[in-house]
Amino acid sequence: MTAAMATAPERAATGPRVVLSARGLRRDFAGFVAVNNVDLDIAHGTIHALIGPNGAGKTTVFNLLTKFLAPTSGTITLLGKDITRTPPAKVARLGVVRSFQISAIFPHLSVLDNVRVALQRPGGLGVQFWRSVSALDALTPRAMELLEQVGLADARNRPAGDLSYGRKRVLEIATTLALDPKVLLLDEPMAGMGHEDVGTVSAIIRAAASDRAVLMVEHNLDVVADLCDWITVLQRGEILAAGDYATVSSDERVKVAYLGTDNG
Amino acid sequence: MTDLTLSRESAGAAGPLQWALLALAIAALLAAPFVVYPIFLMKILCFALFACAFNLLLGYTGLLSFGHATFFGGAAYFAAHAVKVWHWPPEAGILLGVAGAAVLGLVMGFFAIRRQGIYFAMITLALAQMFYFFCVQAPFTHGEDGIQGVPRGELLGFISLHEPLNMYYFVVAVFLIGVFAVWRIVNSPFGMILRSIRENEGRAVSLGYSVANYKLAAFVMSAALAGLAGALKAIVFQFATLTDVTWQMSGEVILMTLLGGIGTMIGPIVGATLVVALQNTLATSGFPVTIATGLIFMACVLVFRRGIVGEILARLPERHSKQ
Numbered sequence: 106m107t108a109a110m111a112t113a114p115e116r117a118a119t120g121p122r123v124v125l126s127a128r129g130l131r132r133d134f135a136g137f138v139a140v141n142n143v144d145l146d147i148a149h150g151t152i153h154a155l156i157g158p159n160g161a162g163k164t165t166v167f168n169l170l171t172k173f174l175a176p177t178s179g180t181i182t183l184l185g186k187d188i189t190r191t192p193p194a195k196v197a198r199l200g201v202v203r204s205f206q207i208s209a210i211f212p213h214l215s216v217l218d219n220v221r222v223a224l225q226r227p228g229g230l231g232v233q234f235w236r237s238v239s240a241l242d243a244l245t246p247r248a249m250e251l252l253e254q255v256g257l258a259d260a261r262n263r264p265a266g267d268l269s270y271g272r273k274r275v276l277e278i279a280t281t282l283a284l285d286p287k288v289l290l291l292d293e294p295m296a297g298m299g300h301e302d303v304g305t306v307s308a309i310i311r312a313a314a315s316d317r318a319v320l321m322v323e324h325n326l327d328v329v330a331d332l333c334d335w336i337t338v339l340q341r342g343e344i345l346a347a348g349d350y351a352t353v354s355s356d357e358r359v360k361v362a363y364l365g366t367d368n369g
Numbered sequence: 370m371t372d373l374t375l376s377r378e379s380a381g382a383a384g385p386l387q388w389a390l391l392a393l394a395i396a397a398l399l400a401a402p403f404v405v406y407p408i409f410l411m412k413i414l415c416f417a418l419f420a421c422a423f424n425l426l427l428g429y430t431g432l433l434s435f436g437h438a439t440f441f442g443g444a445a446y447f448a449a450h451a452v453k454v455w456h457w458p459p460e461a462g463i464l465l466g467v468a469g470a471a472v473l474g475l476v477m478g479f480f481a482i483r484r485q486g487i488y489f490a491m492i493t494l495a496l497a498q499m500f501y502f503f504c505v506q507a508p509f510t511h512g513e514d515g516i517q518g519v520p521r522g523e524l525l526g527f528i529s530l531h532e533p534l535n536m537y538y539f540v541v542a543v544f545l546i547g548v549f550a551v552w553r554i555v556n557s558p559f560g561m562i563l564r565s566i567r568e569n570e571g572r573a574v575s576l577g578y579s580v581a582n583y584k585l586a587a588f589v590m591s592a593a594l595a596g597l598a599g600a601l602k603a604i605v606f607q608f609a610t611l612t613d614v615t616w617q618m619s620g621e622v623i624l625m626t627l628l629g630g631i632g633t634m635i636g637p638i639v640g641a642t643l644v645v646a647l648q649n650t651l652a653t654s655g656f657p658v659t660i661a662t663g664l665i666f667m668a669c670v671l672v673f674r675r676g677i678v679g680e681i682l683a684r685l686p687e688r689h690s691k692q
């Protein structure tokens with residue numbers, strides 16, 4: 106807590122505003138330390154990459170930040186407010202929204218409905234069981250706007266499960282953006298994507314980051330080099346290095362870690 | 370009303386064909402007592418409503434309750450007691466049954482929704498068994514005898530329900546209201562969230578939905594509607610007995626829903642009709658009913674998992690280009 110308070114103003118003076126911050130984050134699984142002593146500062150208007158070999162604990166960090174897992178110790182603050190004990194749905198409502206490694210969509214709902222489900226929580230539309238679904242039509246223009254931004258407008262009436270893999274990921278990002286999150290956490294948004302889709306998704310992420318903080322796990326180092334302002338390298342649950350791409354890529358320890366297990 | 374299976378379309382906007390079929394079905398319901406024995410029809414309608422209420426939970430929320438007899442049978446006891454002992458009018462007795470079932474649903478749901486899958490089913494079963502033993506012991510249920518000779522009374526003080534046709538049309542009205550309630554809930558903004566929870570619970574959480582609250586709300590609604598069916602049955606048959614709170618009753622409603630088609634609007638109605646008709650036929654033949662229902666259950670799981678209506682809808686040409 107004290108460390109977070111010391112660092113946030115420091116960074117605010119020198120660089121972008123820190124939105125989400127973690128200090129001394131640790132998570133044990135039955136004696137195995139998956140994440141240990143991780144400090145992170147995710148700043149508004151930047152894209153922050155979390156990289157590292159397989160099993161380094163990247164997804165665990167994601168789960169901790171969004172409270173899908175409870176940290177064993179450490180603190181998480183959102184805009185200076187402690188959210189370490191806040192339940193996951195509440196964290197999402199506060200503006201920290203994640204995507205998943207496997208594309209998280211509602212396969213039997215239409216593409217349009219996938220986005221509308223995200224839009225219908227504000228205003229209490231989620232709890233209205235006595236109204237017709239046509240009450241959701243009011244959300245359609247905003248949903249279509251989001252779908253147009255990501256190039257899915259033509260597929261709006263198709264079941265989301267019928268989309269190609271790449272387009273499912275894009276839909277997932279559009280759904281996440283529908284919540285207008287303060288912090289967007291993307292777990293391997295490009296994994297398994299073709300070259301063209303990577304370009305599309307990069308552009309979407311860059312546009313999204315102009316007005317929020319983005320933290321992404323990514324294996325494709327070209328994407329990281331191209332897209333990310335700040336990189337944190339994890340290895341065996343601990344931070345190995347942090348800095349911009351030039352700093353991190355010239356770090357000897359990082360080279361060893363990557364050549365040893367995974368050359369990205 | 371026919372195209373609501375896991376609706377890929379933006380539901381709620383039924384086409385002219387659906388309205389025509391619905392009008393036809395209602396007309397058939399109104400004419401039926403002149404062709405078929407009304408008591409038999411009313412039994413079917415009560416169980417069909419029970420199955421629809423159960424399907425709200427299993428088909429549209431993805432929760433398998435093994436304790437729904439608690440709400441069906443519990444509401445039957447409450448309604449029967451209120452009408453017979455307290456001399457309440459039938460509509461008030463039924464409303465008490467619904468309220469009682471909702472409270473029981475709130476308690477059972479509170480404990481059960483914390484667990485998933487088989488554990489959820491086991492907790493509902495365990496709590497339903499506890500309620501069964503409560504009913505065996507509690508004085509007002511009269512144990513093995515049940516509450517007998519419940520007067521049907523006068524609806525709103527002037528319509529005698531002892532008149533078979535009056536009773537029948539009252540049952541039809543309650544049935545339609547109940548099914549409409551299920552349909553409305555399923556095709557509402559709230560129902561949309563239930564579907565999204567069933568499809569991908571983690572994603573629903575990550576979108577900020579407190580999934581446990583939604584599940585509990587669906588559980589209570591399902592319990593209340595199951596209670597409506599049970600209370601109605603108590604008025605129709607003029608008794609409430611232990612049969613309706615046994616675990617076999619919870620199993621029967623699963624069979625009806627599964628046989629007709631989980632997650633379809635009319636599947637549970639079809640399933641309930643078939644099971645009740647089968648039981649009535651076999652009751653006079655000497656062939657054990659449990660063996661017949663067991664065989665049907667196996668056939669259903671092995672051959673047509675989507676249920677009768679589900680299989681039919683799956684074979685119809687794709688219609689999601691509509692809208």
